[in-house]
Each structure stands twice: as structure tokens, then as C-alpha cells.
Amino acid sequence: MSENVDEGWTDIGGIRNLLPHRYPMLLIDRVHSLVPHERLTSIKNVTVNEPFFTGHFPQRPVMPGVLILESLAQACGMLAFKSVEDTLRDTDVIYLVGIDKARFKRPVEPGDQLRHEVAVKRVTRGIWIFSARGTVDGELAAECEIRCTVRSV
Numbered sequence: 001m002s003e004n005v006d007e008g009w010t011d012i013g014g015i016r017n018l019l020p021h022r023y024p025m026l027l028i029d030r031v032h033s034l035v036p037h038e039r040l041t042s043i044k045n046v047t048v049n050e051p052f053f054t055g056h057f058p059q060r061p062v063m064p065g066v067l068i069l070e071s072l073a074q075a076c077g078m079l080a081f082k083s084v085e086d087t088l089r090d091t092d093v094i095y096l097v098g099i100d101k102a103r104f105k106r107p108v109e110p111g112d113q114l115r116h117e118v119a120v121k122r123v124t125r126g127i128w129i130f131s132a133r134g135t136v137d138g139e140l141a142a143e144c145e146i147r148c149t150v151r152s153v
Contacts, residue, residue: 010034018081019074020093024051027071028116031078039119040079044071048110063108068142069099072132075116076146080128083120084150091152097127098147105140112136118146126150 009018010031019026031042046063053061077094108114117133127149134142 015078018078021074025070026074027067028074028078034079034082036079036083037120039117040075040082041118042075042078042116044114044116046108046110046112046114050110053110061110063112063114065102065104065142068104068108068114068134069102069144069146071114072116072118072134072142072144073099073146073148075118076128076130076132076148079118079120079130080148080150088150089152092150093153094148094150096146097149100145100147102142102144104142106136108134108136108141114141121145 009015012029015028015031016026019028021027027044028042029045031040033041048061050063052064052067056062056064073096077096080094081088113136115135117135118130121129121131123129127147130146130148132144132146133140
């Protein structure tokens with residue numbers, strides 16, 4: 001697969017076929033680029049209609065940091081899936097197993113487009129380790145290191 005992808009799985013319909021998440025927990029709207037075993041970029045369009053904004057915070061809506069990290073983890077899961085999809089069984093699921101070094105640099109608010117930039121750092125004993133960054137208009141919003149693994153359910 002190439003850097004610029006348009007293979008029918010990069011829009012919301014294709015993403016729903018790959019990720020088990022559903023509203024309100026599906027936090028990727030489109031995949032922009034993919035290099036299997038290396039990197040993926042995707043986006044989350046943040047709207048005022050998100051259910052979490054009613055309580056976080058009513059006077060100034062801010063996307064919860066844990067959901068920013070979840071959206072980055074979903075991007076990492078997609079990269080892992082697309083890297084090994086030929087070897088997966090129907091019962092295999094990619095699980096989040098850890099987040100380290102999480103830092104938040106700016107709030108993500110309604111109207112923002114959160115861009116996910118994830119890259120494989122290494123794969124060790126079945127654990128995928130990714131560097132992950134979330135940006136808005138080129139400005140760093142959050143960064144972390146994410147760990148995932150494949151397990152049969």
C-alpha cells in the first residue's frame with residue numbers, strides 16, 4: 001500500500017469494517033495515509049454535538065484528554081491491523097495494553113480537526129509500540145507512546 005490511500009477502507013464505512021468501535025466511541029473519521037509497518041495519518045472532526053461536551057465543560061467545551069488518547073490508540077490499532085491483516089484470524093482483536101509518556105499541549109475544542117500521526121517504533125514479543133501525536137492546525141495538542149497487541153477472543 002502506498003503513502004496516499006484510497007482503497008475503500010479509508011472512509012467511515014471502511015473504518016467501521018476494521019474497528020469494532022461504534023458511536024460514541026468510534027473516534028476516527030478518515031484515514032489520509034498509510035505505510036504498513038511504519039506510519040498512518042487520520043483525522044477526527046470534532047463537533048459541538050459530541051456527547052461528552054455537555055459535561056466537559058458546559059461553560060467551555062473541551063475534548064477530554066482520555067478521548068484524545070483513545071482516538072490516537074484507534075489510529076495505532078488501524079496501523080497494526082493493516083500491517084498484519086493477512087495473518088489475522090476472524091477471532092483476533094487488537095487490544096490497547098498501555099499508554100506511556102502522555103502529554104497535553106493545547107485543548108481540542110468544537111470545530112477543530114484532530115489529526116493523528118502514528119508511527120511504529122518497534123514490535124517486541126507481540127507488543128506493538130507506537131509513537132503517537134495529535135495536532136490541530138499543525139499545532140501539537142497531545143503526544144504519547146501507545147502499546148497494542150493481538151489476541152484471540
